[in-house]
Structures are given as structure tokens and as C-alpha cells.
Amino acid sequence: MKRIFLLLIVTLAFDAGAAPPTPASDIPTNAPSSIELHDQFDAPQKLSFPTTNITMLIIADRAGSEQISGWITPLKKRFDTRISFRGLADVSTVPRLLRGMVRTKFQKSQSYPVMMDWSGETVKALTYVPEKANVLLLDPHGQILKRISGEATPGAVADLCNAVEEALAKLSGEVARP
Secondary structure, three states: OHHHHHHHHHHHHHHHHOOOOOOHHHOOOEOOOEEEEEEOOOOEEEEEOOOOOEEEEEEEOOOHHHHHHHHHHHHHHHHHHHEEEEEEEEOOOOOHHHHHHHHHHHHHHOOOOEEEEOOOHHHHHOOOOOOOOEEEEEOOOOEEEEEEEOOOOHHHHHHHHHHHHHHHHHHHHHHHOO
């Protein structure tokens, strides 16, 4: 009986320190109108809306970064230049003394620009899921059309591809109107 009680106390103590899940009503439906951060090469990067294209925003921290290629590879292969791909790294937990080393590691591993969020404010505003790859499909006005986090399963990739196709069809329909 004492063991069960002790286990209950320990479980409650861990749960008390955990962040509560974000209620669905608190999850943003639009990206910020403008995101301005520096990339791993210390070059300014800006993502602002409206744009002329559909945007795929991939957000991850270190743990989530291992899941990114499972999303990017099939999406790039299928959509290539028809949509804009943007990367955003949550590096807010990196101590100030190690930032240069992390930036150099990014430079060596990624040739394309990845926005570096050192403060964590941008990823927080987008309500991303830590330790997972987060993929946001954004329309040209910054509306979040689809939000997926985690590993790229065949079903999830197919679901996202269908959402991209729908968004592209809608966009071409809007452009074709007089």
C-alpha cells in the first residue's frame, strides 16, 4: 500500500511540472504576418504574408530534426518549385556560449537557409510540438491549412500531399478569375 501511495505521489509530482496541453482553441489558425530571423549563415531571412505561393514551413528542435527528411524528401520530389519550402529551427535551449558552434554545425549540414529562433518566441507563437518535426502548410495569406507533427508515415505524407494539391488547385482557380 505504501508503494502505491509513493508511486502516486511521484507520478503527480512529474505531472505537475509538465506543461499542460494546448487547448485546440488556443492553436493559431494563421502564421504571424511577418517572421524575421537570421539563418545559420547569419543572413537575415524574412517570411511575410501575403505571398504569391503556397508555403511549407517545417519547424523542429534538435530531437525533431531527425524526422524532417521523411517529410522533405517526398514533398520536394512531388512539388519541387510549385511551393516554397522554409525551415525554422528552435534553438532557444542552446546556451549563449554554444550558439556559434551550433550555427557552424548547421552551416556544414544544411546548405539551404534555416531560420534560427534563438529566443523561442516565433516557435511559441506558432504553437509547435517540441521534439517532433512540425509541418505547417500555409496559404499565400498565411492561413494554416494543415498542421502535422511527428514522423512522416506514408498515410500522413499522402494526407499532406492531398492538402497541398487542394491548395494549389484553389490558388490556380483564384489566379484564373478575371
